[in-house]
Every structure is written in structure tokens, then in C-alpha cells.
Amino acid sequence: MGLQISGIIAEYVIDEVLNYTKQKLTCQLPFIKKYRDDIITAMPEEFIQQSLQILNSFDTSKTLQFIIEVENNKSLPFLDMTVIREETEEGSTLMTDWYKKKISSNRYIHHRSYHPFNMKVNIIRNLKTRITKICHPRFINRNLKILSGILRENGYPYGLLNKIIHGTPNTLESPRQIESLQATNEEQTRRYITLPYIEELTPPLKKLIPKEKFQVATRNVKPLRSIFTNLKDPTPTLQQNGVVYKISCKDCEGVYVAQTSTTLKQRLSGHKSDINNIRRSCALAIHMIDEEHQPNFEEVSILNKEKNLEKRLFLEMVRISQEEHCINARKDIQNLSSIYYLLIEWDKRKKTRASTDIQSESLVL
Known part of the structure; x- marks a missing residue:
């Protein structure tokens, strides 16, 4: 399973x-x-x-x-x-x-959690719809009162619960659900995109995206793993897969950025074999063979972890563009949108100015 x-x-x-x-x-x-x-x-x-x-x-x-x-x-x-x-x-x-198990924690997304408000409203609606669909009419009102008490324990205000649970009819399908069923053909032509949920930024940004072409979903940028300690032993760097990594050169400032779906150990073995056998298979091998330099395999670093190949390829292009002394070939970033490229260049100039200001301040002091 x-x-x-x-x-x-x-x-x-x-x-x-x-x-x-x-x-x-x-x-x-x-x-x-x-x-x-x-x-x-x-x-x-x-x-x-x-x-x-x-x-x-x-x-x-x-x-x-x-x-x-x-x-x-x-x-x-x-x-x-x-x-x-x-x-x-x-x-x-x-x-x-x-039916609820005796060991049920009765925990749902808390009303004060960092999630979109419509997600919290949909939790109430979906739980009410579940009760309405599976319960005999004799038990519906009793279970709705139980549901209201459970959600009150999760911080939901009484006015909101009363409006959604008790202030709307106990129909099996709400008008919104009926409209969604009628618009099934239209939904099939719409593309789905995800945005990180930032309270001040995401709602106005969603209004700029045409609803007839795109369905927008949000993801939480503050997951529970950012709060609680991970009790599992971390996976060793060389045993991780689905990563974007960086290798620096021992003899110059050059760095090489790439992605791999296999373990990092396997990918480094391939790089070592290409260099030892003088195979010009990638920009790293070409640089080391032509310049007679040595790669610093011992200090390889992971820049990003991403299982999805398309997202990982995008992250690879971004990371290559961010490096000042990257030895990657130009073709490695040819698919990067000009908009992203301009944003990256703007960010690099901003960081350069900030570092220059810090150095000038230190000299004055």
C-alpha cells in the first residue's frame, strides 16, 4: 500500500x-x-x-x-x-x-492557522456535506451539533459555524456544486497552477489571473515540518536523489551546477569516469580536461531537492543563472524565460550593491 x-x-x-x-x-x-x-x-x-x-x-x-x-x-x-x-x-x-473512531483526535486545520480563509470555509462545508450524505435524516441534526462542537475546539468562531452549518439548508448538493457539475466541460479546458500562500500577496495576485483559463490552488509555505523537529536520521548527502547540486573547482572560481534523478554518489561516479577517461560529455568534464584543473568532489553541495523532473530542470536553470562564475554551457539555460532571467539579473545587481555598501561602511568604521 x-x-x-x-x-x-x-x-x-x-x-x-x-x-x-x-x-x-x-x-x-x-x-x-x-x-x-x-x-x-x-x-x-x-x-x-x-x-x-x-x-x-x-x-x-x-x-x-x-x-x-x-x-x-x-x-x-x-x-x-x-x-x-x-x-x-x-x-x-x-x-x-x-461513525468516528474512539481514538479520533478531532483535529482539523485550526482557524488561526496560516491557510487561506476559503480553505477553512471549505473544511466546514465538506464535513457538513459528508454528514448530510451518509446519515439517515433522523441523525443529521444531532451530528451537525457534534460537528459544530468539534470545530469550536479547533478555534472556529460560533458565528461562522452557525452561518454555514445551521444557516443553510441540509441539501445534498449546494448551488455551487450544481454549477460545478454543469461546468464540467469548461473545467476540462482550464489549466491548474499552484501559488504559495502569502496572506498579503497571493489573494490580489489571484485576481490578476484569468479564471476562464486557469484554476489557481494555493500551497502552505509554513508546513508543520518547519515547526517540529525531524526525529528521523537525515539522509547522507551522497545518498540523496532528485537534487540540484553544485561542484566547485579547486584551481579557479568556476562552479558547475546540474541536476540528477539518481543518487548523488552515482552521478559523481559518472563525472569521475568522464574526467579520467577524457570523455567530453558535460561542461564539467570539458573544463577539467581543457584547463587541467581538479574538481572539488569532497565539498559537493545540494542546492535544491525536487522529485518532479520539470520543476528540477527549471531550478537547475535558475541556479546556473545565479552563479557569477558558472562553467555550464550556454545551452543549459536557453529554455529559461527572459522574464525570469531579468529578475535574476536584477537580484544579482541588488546583492552586489548591498555587499558594496557593507564594505564601504566597514572601511569608514
Whole structure:
């Protein structure tokens, strides 16, 4: 589990298991509902053990094994629902209620957290929609009051909660959702872009982007990892992959910047092999061979970490442009937009002026 394809594989496997079980089971099942590897059904009590034995006989290697949970007080949890069996004059009927595990922390994005306000509003709306969709009408109002109390513990003001949770009808689809369904074809032609969320800058910047062409999403620039200490041992520099790195020259001020998807150790081995065998495969090897210089492999530094190739290539071009004594070939930055190039040059001149002012001040002192 954890891979994107894991859920799809689980669906296929469970379908095969269910087909195998239904062929061997000697009773009829009134319904079967499943999600990934969670299955809920109803059957006579005397067939419970038989069904478990059939399920576990599917995989002879015993790698895939199932367990069964039986209803308690005529109710059974399934995903984020509690399925309740109620006896009536017409027979048994099933109702669903909102289910929360006893170990649930009830923690959501705090109202004072550094996130866009519309994201916090959408949290309230989405939780209300979930309750409205999965709960029997008998339980909706009770669960909405529970939800309001949980969100109050997360710092949400009573007025906002009252307006969204209790001040709007408990419909399954809000007008905004209906409009979004009607505009599905239009959404397919729009491109999605992400911007870092900076409270004073991002909202006015979003207004400048045409909504008919782009859908803008924001990302948090203050993640939890910036607050809490990382308890895991850091990955050694040479074992890291998906990085933009810099190698300096021992005999001059030249530096070489590049990116790699493999581990840095493997990439440095390739550079060493190119230099030793006089292969002019990259700007680093060409510089070292022509100038008879030595690269400083011992002090290689990582400038950026990025798993996405396109983003990593962009970061590589930016880092090359930022270096004053870069030995990379001109073609390495030919795809960099002129706008970014001008911004980088402006930033370099600004830093040069700042360093000059500091030196002049130190001389005066």
C-alpha cells in the first residue's frame, strides 16, 4: 500500500475473491458493498464461519487472510459510517449514521492557522456535506451539533459555524456544486497552477489571473515540518536523489551546477569516469580536461531537492543563472524565460550593491 496503483490492484483482487466466495457459499447474500479491502454484507448467522473459511481458502499461500466483524447491538461500523439494522413491521431496514473512531483526535486545520480563509470555509462545508450524505435524516441534526462542537475546539468562531452549518439548508448538493457539475466541460479546458500562500500577496495576485483559463490552488509555505523537529536520521548527502547540486573547482572560481534523478554518489561516479577517461560529455568534464584543473568532489553541495523532473530542470536553470562564475554551457539555460532571467539579473545587481555598501561602511568604521 502507499502507491497510486495499490487501490486499483486491491479492487481487482477483492472482485476475484468475492466471485470465488459467492460460487462456493451455500446461501444467498442480499447485498454486498465494498471499498478497497473493506466489505460489508448480510447473511444468516450460521453461515458466518463458512464464509470466513471460504475467503481464507482463496490464497493457498496464506499471504492474504481475512477477518470478520459481526454486528453489535444491531449496528456495525463500515468506513466512516455506522450501519444500523432496525426491525419494523415490514421487516428489517438499514440506516446509516456518522461513525468516528474512539481514538479520533478531532483535529482539523485550526482557524488561526496560516491557510487561506476559503480553505477553512471549505473544511466546514465538506464535513457538513459528508454528514448530510451518509446519515439517515433522523441523525443529521444531532451530528451537525457534534460537528459544530468539534470545530469550536479547533478555534472556529460560533458565528461562522452557525452561518454555514445551521444557516443553510441540509441539501445534498449546494448551488455551487450544481454549477460545478454543469461546468464540467469548461473545467476540462482550464489549466491548474499552484501559488504559495502569502496572506498579503497571493489573494490580489489571484485576481490578476484569468479564471476562464486557469484554476489557481494555493500551497502552505509554513508546513508543520518547519515547526517540529525531524526525529528521523537525515539522509547522507551522497545518498540523496532528485537534487540540484553544485561542484566547485579547486584551481579557479568556476562552479558547475546540474541536476540528477539518481543518487548523488552515482552521478559523481559518472563525472569521475568522464574526467579520467577524457570523455567530453558535460561542461564539467570539458573544463577539467581543457584547463587541467581538479574538481572539488569532497565539498559537493545540494542546492535544491525536487522529485518532479520539470520543476528540477527549471531550478537547475535558475541556479546556473545565479552563479557569477558558472562553467555550464550556454545551452543549459536557453529554455529559461527572459522574464525570469531579468529578475535574476536584477537580484544579482541588488546583492552586489548591498555587499558594496557593507564594505564601504566597514572601511569608514
